[in-house]
Amino acid sequence: MSKHSPDADVAFISALAELLNKNELTELSVKREYAEDDSLEVRVVKQATVIHAAPVYAPAPAIHAPAPAVAAPAAAAAQEDPSQHPGAVTSPMVGTAYLSAEPGATPFVALGAVVSEGDTVLIIEAMKTMNHIPAPRSGTVKRILVDDGTPVEYGAPLMIIE
Numbered sequence: 137m138s139k140h141s142p143d144a145d146v147a148f149i150s151a152l153a154e155l156l157n158k159n160e161l162t163e164l165s166v167k168r169e170y171a172e173d174d175s176l177e178v179r180v181v182k183q184a185t186v187i188h189a190a191p192v193y194a195p196a197p198a199i200h201a202p203a204p205a206v207a208a209p210a211a212a213a214a215q216e217d218p219s220q221h222p223g224a225v226t227s228p229m230v231g232t233a234y235l236s237a238e239p240g241a242t243p244f245v246a247l248g249a250v251v252s253e254g255d256t257v258l259i260i261e262a263m264k265t266m267n268h269i270p271a272p273r274s275g276t277v278k279r280i281l282v283d284d285g286t287p288v289e290y291g292a293p294l295m296i297i298e
Contacts, residue, residue, distance in 0.1 A: 145176055218281055232286070257297075
């Protein structure tokens with residue numbers, strides 16, 4: 137610490153912490169030179185709190201179609217666990233899923249929509265960064281498994297594109 141007043145250094149560090157919070161910064165590093173052999177280096181870091189929430193799945197809309205006479209084992213497994221479906225689009229990160237670019241805007245996709253590979257199908261917000269999630273393949277949106285604003289985990293199924 138500096139050869140100057142410790143109270144002045146504490147006040148300086150407190151002011152830096154307040155500046156960090158006021159400007160929504162995560163880290164601040166400052167070197168204060170008093171004299172040739174007298175300086176104070178301060179690094180203030182705000183730790184991010186990460187909350188892990190269990191994914192919440194929206195019930196799939198009922199589709200009234202005749203049931204197949206004999207379901208193949210793979211098809212039955214895909215209906216039970218959407219993440220095992222070959223057309224599942226899964227979350228590449230932990231965050232909050234949004235179906236449109238902003239509240240009240242038209243959703244990126246709807247049930248029955250035809251998408252091309254690379255089209256944005258939803259956004260996942262992680263640490264105040266909006267990450268556009270592209271369609272991994274071309275096809276038709278058969279199921280949307282999350283509601284707007286739903287927390288999602290890494291690998292959670294988001295929608296089915298066939």
